[in-house]
Amino acid sequence: MTTRPRLQLGRHLLSGLAAVALFAVMAAAFLPAQFPPVRGFESGSITASIGYALFDLSGPIASEYFLVAFEITGVLLVAALTGAVMLARRENDSNATGVASRDVRTDGGPQPGEDRR
Amino acid sequence: MIPSQYYLVLSAAVFCIGLFGILTRRNALIFLMSVELMLNAANINFVAFSIQNGNLTGQVFSLFTIALAAAEVAVGIGIILVLYRNFNDVDVTTATTMRW
Amino acid sequence: MAGAFQFAPAIAALPFVSFLIALFGGRFMPKRGAFAGITATGGSLLLSAWMYFAVLSSGEPHLEIVHTFIAVTDPFTLELGILIDQLSALMLLIVSLISFLVFVFSLGYMNDEGETGLPRYYAGLSLFSFSMLAFVMASNLFMAFMFFELVGLCSYLLIGFWFRADAPPSAAKKAFLVTRFGDYFFLVGVVGVLGTFGTSAFAGDGSFPVLAEQVLAGETVGINTFGFDPQTWFTILGLLVLGGVMGKSAQFPLHTWLPDAMEGPTPVSALIHAATMVAAGVYLVARMYGFYALSPTALAIIAFVGGFTALFAATMGVVKREIKQVLAYSTISQYGYMMLALGVGGYVAGVFHLTTHAVFKALLFLGAGAVIVAMHHDEDMWKMGGLKDRLPVTYYTFLAGSLALAGIIPFSGFWSKDEVLFEALLRGMDNPIFFAAYAMALLGVFFTGFYTFRMVFLTFHGEPRTTVAEDPHQFGWNMKFPLVVLGVLATVIGFINMTPIAELTGAHIEFLHVWFEHGGEALTVEHYGALLEQWANYGEVHAGSALVVASGAVSLLFALAGAGAAHVLYNVPNPDEHTDKLGSIKTVLFNNYYQDEYQVWLAEGLTANVARGADTFDQGIIDGAVNSISGVSLSLGDRTRRIQTGDVTNYATLLTAGLVVLLVAVGVLGGWFV
Numbered sequence: 001m002t003t004r005p006r007l008q009l010g011r012h013l014l015s016g017l018a019a020v021a022l023f024a025v026m027a028a029a030f031l032p033a034q035f036p037p038v039r040g041f042e043s044g045s046i047t048a049s050i051g052y053a054l055f056d057l058s059g060p061i062a063s064e065y066f067l068v069a070f071e072i073t074g075v076l077l078v079a080a081l082t083g084a085v086m087l088a089r090r091e092n093d094s095n096a097t098g099v100a101s102r103d104v105r106t107d108g109g110p111q112p113g114e115d116r117r
Numbered sequence: 118m119i120p121s122q123y124y125l126v127l128s129a130a131v132f133c134i135g136l137f138g139i140l141t142r143r144n145a146l147i148f149l150m151s152v153e154l155m156l157n158a159a160n161i162n163f164v165a166f167s168i169q170n171g172n173l174t175g176q177v178f179s180l181f182t183i184a185l186a187a188a189e190v191a192v193g194i195g196i197i198l199v200l201y202r203n204f205n206d207v208d209v210t211t212a213t214t215m216r217w
Numbered sequence: 218m219a220g221a222f223q224f225a226p227a228i229a230a231l232p233f234v235s236f237l238i239a240l241f242g243g244r245f246m247p248k249r250g251a252f253a254g255i256t257a258t259g260g261s262l263l264l265s266a267w268m269y270f271a272v273l274s275s276g277e278p279h280l281e282i283v284h285t286f287i288a289v290t291d292p293f294t295l296e297l298g299i300l301i302d303q304l305s306a307l308m309l310l311i312v313s314l315i316s317f318l319v320f321v322f323s324l325g326y327m328n329d330e331g332e333t334g335l336p337r338y339y340a341g342l343s344l345f346s347f348s349m350l351a352f353v354m355a356s357n358l359f360m361a362f363m364f365f366e367l368v369g370l371c372s373y374l375l376i377g378f379w380f381r382a383d384a385p386p387s388a389a390k391k392a393f394l395v396t397r398f399g400d401y402f403f404l405v406g407v408v409g410v411l412g413t414f415g416t417s418a419f420a421g422d423g424s425f426p427v428l429a430e431q432v433l434a435g436e437t438v439g440i441n442t443f444g445f446d447p448q449t450w451f452t453i454l455g456l457l458v459l460g461g462v463m464g465k466s467a468q469f470p471l472h473t474w475l476p477d478a479m480e481g482p483t484p485v486s487a488l489i490h491a492a493t494m495v496a497a498g499v500y501l502v503a504r505m506y507g508f509y510a511l512s513p514t515a516l517a518i519i520a521f522v523g524g525f526t527a528l529f530a531a532t533m534g535v536v537k538r539e540i541k542q543v544l545a546y547s548t549i550s551q552y553g554y555m556m557l558a559l560g561v562g563g564y565v566a567g568v569f570h571l572t573t574h575a576v577f578k579a580l581l582f583l584g585a586g587a588v589i590v591a592m593h594h595d596e597d598m599w600k601m602g603g604l605k606d607r608l609p610v611t612y613y614t615f616l617a618g619s620l621a622l623a624g625i626i627p628f629s630g631f632w633s634k635d636e637v638l639f640e641a642l643l644r645g646m647d648n649p650i651f652f653a654a655y656a657m658a659l660l661g662v663f664f665t666g667f668y669t670f671r672m673v674f675l676t677f678h679g680e681p682r683t684t685v686a687e688d689p690h691q692f693g694w695n696m697k698f699p700l701v702v703l704g705v706l707a708t709v710i711g712f713i714n715m716t717p718i719a720e721l722t723g724a725h726i727e728f729l730h731v732w733f734e735h736g737g738e739a740l741t742v743e744h745y746g747a748l749l750e751q752w753a754n755y756g757e758v759h760a761g762s763a764l765v766v767a768s769g770a771v772s773l774l775f776a777l778a779g780a781g782a783a784h785v786l787y788n789v790p791n792p793d794e795h796t797d798k799l800g801s802i803k804t805v806l807f808n809n810y811y812q813d814e815y816q817v818w819l820a821e822g823l824t825a826n827v828a829r830g831a832d833t834f835d836q837g838i839i840d841g842a843v844n845s846i847s848g849v850s851l852s853l854g855d856r857t858r859r860i861q862t863g864d865v866t867n868y869a870t871l872l873t874a875g876l877v878v879l880l881v882a883v884g885v886l887g888g889w890f891v
Binding site: 012013015016018019020022023026027030031033035037038039040041046049050053054061062063064066069073076077079080081083084085086087088 | 118120121122125126129130132133134136137140141143168169170171172173174176177180181184185187188189191192194195196198199
Binding site: 015018019021025026028029033 | 870873880891
């Protein structure tokens with residue numbers, strides 16, 4: 001009755017080796033790399049400057065302006081929300097989605113009563 | 118100042134942990150979490166190079182990435198719901214109907 | 218007279234319209250489309266005559282591009298054009314005249330005999346007239362080839378008109394295949410000419426004979442002769458085109474289709490297989506004579522094949538029983554004379570013989586058609602006899618044609634054949650090949666006289682040998698009218714070019730020579746003479762009047778000897794089959810020297826086996842290679858697609874592994890790991 005996560009070892013971890021190998025390669029590539037000295041920001045509040053940049057205003061730290069990107073992101077979020085609602089909606093609740101029957105499946109999954117496992 | 122290489126290694130580590138999760142786990146929800154990890158690895162890089170170059174753009178971009186991640190999660194959860202409805206499970210390895 | 222030439226396309230278009238009318242509306246018309254054909258060819262005849270006088274008054278050729286298929290000049294242009302010069306104007310007149318008369322004759326031969334399928338007949342005949350007239354007007358070799366094939370198709374359709382019997386379809390197929398065999402070479406020749414010169418125009422500054430001459434003279438460079446010496450290459454091209462000529466004009470060894478083609482209706486034989494289509498080959502040589510004149514080898518081959526065919530076919534004509542068979546071999550033989558004339562440089566003589574032959578051979582065929590109608594479609598001469606008194610119109614016109622064919626003075630054939638032989642003799646005096654050709658042709662004159670009068674005597678003289686011959690079927694004006702027109706022409710048309718008389722009296726009456734001395738640049742007989750002298754070493758030979766007269770006398774003597782022999786043997790009330798005395802020679806002749814047999818052997822024994830071997834090679838090795846390659850691809854693809862498991866984890870693993878490999882490779886090459 002414990003809910004504590006347990007370490008499961010087995011063959012399914014084998015493909016994880018690819019991720020480990022990727023890390024090894026990236027670490028081997030990054031560590032010897034040489035960068036110029038870090039410039040950083042001289043003065044002013046970074047957070048405030050980000051706020052100004054998002055609304056195309058001049059802040060303490062000079063920056064590019066992102067108002068259009070900001071607005072588009074807003075639209076995108078609305079779209080994602082709508083899409084998620086549409087996907088999550090139960091199809092037999094209403095015909096408003098245009099789906100005629102609950103038997104219609106998007107990818108031809110198992111028929112009712114069929115056990116695929 | 119912390120050298121930039123360390124940020125990179127950190128980001129690579131976070132990315133690979135996410136990837137490891139995707140490669141080894143079968144639960145679709147864990148998948149979504151792993152993808153979040155990978156996105157945040159990218160955010161680490163954005164912020165690191167923003168400091169490195171003294172340019173604010175990287176910081177703003179990481180904000181956008183977070184917003185996109187939110188959208189992605191919304192859609193992802195929707196897909197998982199459909200997956201569950203069709204296969205009565207959230208195990209990604211059972212949904213193998215879109216093969217040859 | 219620029220106005221006249223505006224109507225030139227109509228000469229060919231009129232019969233085409235009549236073809237459409239006869240094909241689609243023929244069954245609703247009173248004579249099943251005959252009147253449409255008569256009107257159309259009559260119109261063509263009038264227009265052709267107008268063209269003739271237009272050319273006569275202006276003296277300039279008319280060259281016009283009607284339609285361009287491919288306008289790019291590099292690598293070549295393909296276009297339809299009209300070239301009306303002295304040669305094609307004359308030929309247009311001949312073709313449209315004979316077509317017109319044959320249409321009229323068909324009224325009697327086909328309609329009055331109650332044949333079925335007449336719309337098809339008249340459609341075929343009209344289509345033929347269209348194609349032949351367009352062929353004659355063709356301004357380039359490519360267009361000539363197109364219509365050359367089209368007349369071949371019409372020939373096929375009309376030979377096989379009575380397709381319910383056994384023999385005509387077979388004969389039609391044979392005619393089509395044998396001529397097609399020659400046309401393969403022609404097609405290769407056309408492609409060769411286009412590839413070499415970039416144009417196939419007959420006339421004009423950029424025409425291929427002119428270009429070829431400039432190449433030989435060293436004035437033009439940059440002509441691709443495919444690694445050959447230019448003259449050798451031009452000879453090869455000329456011989457390739459000659460393949461089509463020999464098929465169409467029934468020259469040895471591609472002559473075997475013509476006797477079989479007599480299975481078609483007799484008016485068709487008269488129009489297509491005697492007067493016009495068979496002339497297409499010879500006409501083509503004359504049309505591009507400026508090209509052949511550059512190649513002495515091609516000329517020698519033309520002359521020798523012509524001379525040989527003249528004799529060879531004449532001997533076979535001696536023993537035939539059917540009246541149309543005799544005429545068929547006679548046609549082959551006469552075209553041999555034309556080829557001989559062109560080969561020895563007698564351009565005018567060849568065209569002259571072409572003209573006279575068209576008239577008298579059409580006459581003979583139509584006469585034979587009249588006899589066949591009278592005999593209730595029995596063609597065997599041994600069942601005729603004594604028709605002279607019962608069919609007087611047919612007899613006298615047929616006699617005029619026979620005298621012309623045999624070459625008896627003063628009928629037209631004498632003048633033209635004499636000129637052919639005279640030209641051959643001139644050339645033969647210093648070249649044994651031409652002399653051999655001349656000797657064969659001269660011997661052929663004897664046989665011509667013999668078989669012609671054997672035919673006349675067996676058909677019209679003596680006592681009737683069957684009851685049908687005693688009371689032959691009578692026929693109307695529509696068959697007599699063409700016979701009379703052609704009979705008069707066969708008698709007098711030779712007067713347009715009486716060379717021996719001109720030599721003797723000094724009068725300028727060689728109208729045909731004068732006619733061909735005018736014309737466009739590089740299309741006149743003088744130009745051809747200059748070319749022959751420069752490139753083929755056909756020097757100017759000055760023959761005295763004595764030689765001219767002697768040559769004429771010798772050929773007349775041979776003709777009279779042949780006719781006389783026929784008179785002695787066959788002009789008796791009840792002639793015997795004297796040719797039986799020839800024994801085995803008759804068997805050989807009767808079987809056409811076994812030409813058909815060896816050609817069948819070539820086709821079945823040799824070609825079929827080679828084709829079978831090639832088929833095995835193609836199926837087994839070529840297709841096998843292709844099939845196994847595709848089989849390997851298929852099985853590999855089948856294996857490879859198993860990678861697509863549909864399992865997301867697998868895809869992700871493969872992606873990651875691929876990325877690692879890529880990073881390592883790029884990193885090692887780019888020195889990241891230093």
